[in-house]
Amino acid sequence: KQEVTQIPAALSVPEGENLVLNCSFTDSAIYNLQWFRQDPGKGLTSLLLIQSSQREQTSGRLNASLDKSSGRSTLYIAASQPGDSATYLCAVKRNTGNQFYFGTGTSLTVIP
Amino acid sequence: NAGVTQTPKFRILKIGQSMTLQCTQDMNHNYMYWYRQDPGMGLKLIYYSVGAGITDKGEVPNGYNVSRSTTEDFPLRLELAAPSQTSVYFCASRGPGLAGGFEQFFGPGTRLTVL
Numbered sequence: 076k077q078e079v080t081q082i083p084a085a086l087s088v089p090e091g092e093n094l095v096l097n098c099s100f101t102d103s104a105i106y107n108l109q110w111f112r113q114d115p116g117k118g119l120t121s122l123l124l125i126q127s128s129q130r131e132q133t134s135g136r137l138n139a140s141l142d143k144s145s146g147r148s149t150l151y152i153a154a155s156q157p158g159d160s161a162t163y164l165c166a167v168k169r170n171t172g173n174q175f176y177f178g179t180g181t182s183l184t185v186i187p
Numbered sequence: 188n189a190g191v192t193q194t195p196k197f198r199i200l201k202i203g204q205s206m207t208l209q210c211t212q213d214m215n216h217n218y219m220y221w222y223r224q225d226p227g228m229g230l231k232l233i234y235y236s237v238g239a240g241i242t243d244k245g246e247v248p249n250g251y252n253v254s255r256s257t258t259e260d261f262p263l264r265l266e267l268a269a270p271s272q273t274s275v276y277f278c279a280s281r282g283p284g285l286a287g288g289f290e291q292f293f294g295p296g297t298r299l300t301v302l
Contacts, residue, residue: 116296117295118296121293179229
């Protein structure tokens with residue numbers, strides 16, 4: 076079974092700081108990995124999707140990397156803003172089956 | 188484009204009651220999913236569907252049922268509600284494969300309380 080871990084569970088940074096969120100998974104036979112943002116009381120918004128053949132994806136101030144062999148992905152947020160405050164989740168799809176496995180998320184607070 | 192819509196947004200049930208959570212997507216996606224999200228526990232897959240008429244169990248299917256009669260709709264049925272089913276329920280969909288990139292799109296959720 077695939078286990079997905081996100082550490083730390085919570086993170087607080089001052090505005091303008093660059094930061095890295097971590098996602099670890101136990102089974103490296105993955106098809107893709109997806110990063111989401113969730114605001115309080117809301118659904119999940121897709122941020123970035125990395126296919127297993129890719130090493131990284133970028134969207135604006137966000138950059139996600141993938142290292143399958145070590146079972147790790149990072150989400151880099153540049154020049155953080157208070158509007159980035161949310162919970163960030165990663166989800167992994169294995170090569171077989173249709174199921175996605177989610178981490179428990181990192182709650183980010185950006186202090187003005 | 189509405190994307191994935193869910194109704195209702197909130198619901199309070201008494202123990203033993205039944206209800207149906209509605210989910211509709213307008214992206215012509217084959218794959219649809221139902222998850223529940225409990226505090227500190229991440230999202231757990233309840234049921235999923237790979238197309239109209241085809242459904243399968245996820246990690247936590249007990250106490251739930253689904254049907255998929257059309258591509259657009261994927262309702263989740265709770266029979267004999269129990270306090271353990273208090274949770275936030277999310278419906279999601281994704282495209283057919285390489286063209287769709289396997290990216291999941293989520294609805295806004297239904298917050299259910301069973302008392």
